[in-house]
Amino acid sequence: MSKLSRIVAVGALVALAPALATPAMAAKPEVDKLSPTVVRDLHFGDALFYYYQAQDFEAITRLQAYRQWGRMPHHDAETDLLLGGLYLSLGLHNEAGERFETLLTQSVPEGVRNRAWFYLGKIWYARGYLDRSERAIKEVQGRLTPDLEAERLHLLSNILMRQQRFDEAIALLNSWKGRSDQSDWLAYAQYNLGVALVRKGLVTEADPFLTAVGTIESGRRELRSLRDRANLALGYAYLQNNQPAEAKPVLQRVRLDGPFSNKALLGVGWADAAEGQFQEALTPWMELRDRNLLDSAVQEAYLAIPYAFAKLNANAQAAENYELAIRSFDTETVNLDASLAEIDDGTMLDKLLKRDEKDHYGWFWQLKEVPDAAQSRYLYHLLAGHDFQEGLKNYRDLAFMGSTLSRWQDSIVAFDDMLDTRERAYAERVPQADAVLNSGRLDRYGAERATAGGKLDEVETTQDVAALGTAEERDQWARIVRLETALLAAPTDEETNVIREKTRLAKGVLYWRLAESFKARVWNERRTLKDLDQALREAQNRWVRVQKARSSMPNNTGEFAARVEALRLRLEAAQQRLAGVATQQNGLLESLARTELEQQKERIGTYQIQARFALASIYDRAALGGGAVNTPKEGATESQGELEIVPSEEKQPDAPGEVQPAPGETPAQGETPPPAEPPK
C-alpha cells in the first residue's frame, strides 16, 4: 500500500493533520472527520511528529508514556483512536479490534467510524481472519462514498467466495448497481459474479459476465490483466464442461505476451486435442515449449507434444520429445534439490531481507524486490503470495523489535553505571551535608538577625543617632561622652569651663551631623535587614531541599535501581521470546518454501514417470511392430494404453476459479485482483 494510502488508512481514524496544521482550513465542516482539533498539549504534537513520519513504534511509545505522565489531558479521545490505528499499523489487529469495538461509539462521527471498521475489515481479510473481517465490514453503516461502497462490496464478495458461499456472493453482486463512472469496479464485480456462477456449475449463466470483462478495451495493465483472467476462467470452464469449441475462441482472446498466456496456450491446445485436431494442438504447445520450464503449463506442454505426435502416429518424434522432456525434468529436479538444500541451511530469510531497507517495519511494508538468490526463481510466486508476505512482515517486525531492545540493553548498563555514580557521590557528600545540617548555623543566623532587628528598633525609638554613625563618628561620640563624664568631676574654673564649652560645641556639631543622616541611615539599615531576610529565606529553602534530598536519596536511588533490575529481567526475557518466535516464524516460512519446492518437484516427478512410461510404451509398440502402422485415433478415450500418458489436466481441466495470475494463490479463493490495488 502506498504511503498516501497508509496515511489515509490510519489518518482517517483521527483526521487530525489538516486541522492541526491549518486551523483555518480545518474549520470547514467535513462530515467524515472528527471535529477540528488544535494541539493543546505539546506532547500530543510530539507523538504526532513521529506518527506523520510513519515511525509508528516511536509514536505508540510516546503516546503511552505521555499519557502515563498526564501530559496530554486535552487529547484523551484522539489518543485512544490514534493508538488503535497505530496498533493496526504494527499488525496488532486483535488489540486494535478490541480498542475500536469500545471506542467507535455513536459519539464518533459516522464517517470516521465507517472508515475505521472498513480498514479494520480489510486488514483482517488480508490476514485471513475472514469471520472477523466480515463482522467488521458489516459494522459499516449508512452511506459511503460510491467508491468506498464499491470497495466494500468487492471485499464482502471476496470474503464470501473464499468461504465457498457462492450463492450469497452471487446475490450480493447481482444486487449492486454501480454508477456509470465506476466501470472498473463494475468489471471486478462482473468477474467475481462470473467466477461464482462457474463455481456453482452455471457456465452458461456465467458467460455473459465473463465475456463482458473478457472483451473490455483498455490500455491499462490492470484491466488488461483482468480481461485475460476472465477469458481464462471462461475458457477453462468450457473445457471442463466438455465444450471445447466454445472454449477455444475465448482462450484465444488472452494476450500472448501476458502473464496468463501459458495457461491459455495450453488450453487452446487441449481444446484442439479434445476435437481430435492434434496437428493444430501442436502449434500452441510447441510455442509453450520455448518458454520457462518452471511454469506448470510449460511442463505439461513437454508431455502434451509427444502425446500429440503419438496420436498422429509419429512415434519417432514422440519418442524424441519424451526423451527431451525427461532430460529437462532431470535438470529441473537437480536445481530444485539444490534450492531445497539452501533452504535447509536456515539462511533463506536473511538472504531475502538482506537487500531491503532496514528501518522500515509494520503492516504496510512489503517485499518489493525479489533477491537474486538461487531459489528465488522457484519461489517467485510463493514470495508474491499472501501468506508468505504476512509471515515475512512478522519476521521483519520481530527483527526490528529485537534491535530496539538490544539498544535498550546497552542503555540499561549505562543506567546502572549512572546509579552507581550517584550513589558514590551521595556517599561522599552526605557527611558534608550532615555537618552543615547539624551545625544549627541557619538557626543561629536567624537569631542574630532577630537581635539586630530589635536593636535597630530600639535605636530608632530612642533616636540614638550615634548608634548608626560611622566608626569614626561613634569613636568621636564616645570620646565626647567620656570627656563630659570626666568634666562632671572637674573643678569649675575658667580653664575647665573653656573645655566644657568646646566639648558642648563639638558634641552639638557631631550630633547635628549624626541627626541629619539618621533617617537615611535607618533606611539603609532596614534595607540591609531586608536583603538579609531574603538571603535567609533562600538559605532556608535550600536547607529544606537539602534535608529532603538527604532523606529521599536512598529511597530514590533504590527505587530506580529496583526498576532498572526489573526491566533488565523483562528485557532479557523478551529478547529470548523474540528469538524463539522469530525462529518459529522462520521455520514456518521455510516450511512454506520447502512445501512449494517439494510440490514442484513432485509434479515434475509425476510428469517424469508419465514420460518414461509413455516412452517405454512407444518402444514396446515399436518392438511389437505396431507403432508405426497405427492410424491416428479419434480421441484419447479410444486408447486405454495411451490414456495413461495423458496429463491429468486433460481429463480434468482446472476449474475456472482456479485460474489465477499467480499459481501461488490457491484456486478456491476465486479472488479478483488484490483489494490493495483497487481501480483508481
Add this chain to the structure above:
Amino acid sequence: MTGEPPADTRALDETVQDLKKDVVDLNKELFVLEEELLFPANTQVAVFVSMDIGEFFALDSLTLKIDNKEVANYMYTPREAEALLKGGVHRVYLGNLKVGEHQLVAFFAGKGPNNLDYKRGANLKFEKGVGAKYLELKITDRQRKAQPEFAIKDWE
C-alpha cells in the same frame, strides 16, 4: 477450504501479536525510566518546535542556546519538515536546568519568501520553577506582511 489461515499460521500470528504487544509495553516502560532518571521533573526543561502553514518559511535548521551555551543544533530532513507542516510538534531539546532565571535564544535558518535564504532569531527570558518547564518555538505565517514570524511561548 474456508479461506482461514492454517491453524499453525494463525496460532503463530497470535503469539507474534502477544509478543509485539509486550515489547511495545516494555519499550514504553524503558522510555519512562530513562526520562525520569535523566530528566527529573523538578529540573526538566523541554523545547518544542511547531509550524503552521509554512507558506513563507521552509525550516532547514535550528540552533538553541540556553544561558549563552549552545544546547541543540538540529538539521531537519524533508520528512521531518513535512511532519511539522502536518501538525507534528518536535521536542527538539530535553535537558535539566536549575531553579531561577534563564535565557533561551533560538536561531532559525531556512528558505523564506521567494525561496531566498532566511535567518531569524528569537529570545526569551524565563523563570524556571520547581516543576518541569516547556517552551514552544512557534513559526507562523504573518499573512498581512507575507513574512514568517518567530516567537517563543512559555507554557509555564
